[in-house]
Amino acid sequence: MNNDRLRGQWKQFRGKLKERWGRLTDDDLDVIAGRREQLLGRIQERHGIAKEEADGQVKEFERRNPDFRFDGS
Structure with a gap:
């Protein structure tokens, strides 16, 4: 994925990440x-x-x- 597209998507997904991982x-x-x-x-x-648990959560988020x-990833 190119950097411009990643940056644009990142702004959209910040809110989703805060919903999923509220802390x-x-x-x-940033x-x-x-x-x-x-x-x-x-x-x-x-x-x-643990890192393994965090990795599993991120994989589920990506899915x-x-x-x-x-x-x-």
Whole structure:
């Protein structure tokens, strides 16, 4: 996926991410900026879960939102 498209989609998906992982802050989302590893780390940190659990949650999110894939997925 090219960077322009990823950036455009990222703005749309910020709200969905905050709905799914409510403890993520706007600052977290700015840091994540569509990068999968950053998302996993922030989910782990904010929600106090293991990396494997965070990865499973992100995969499920991607399955439910097939138009979006994180950079590095």
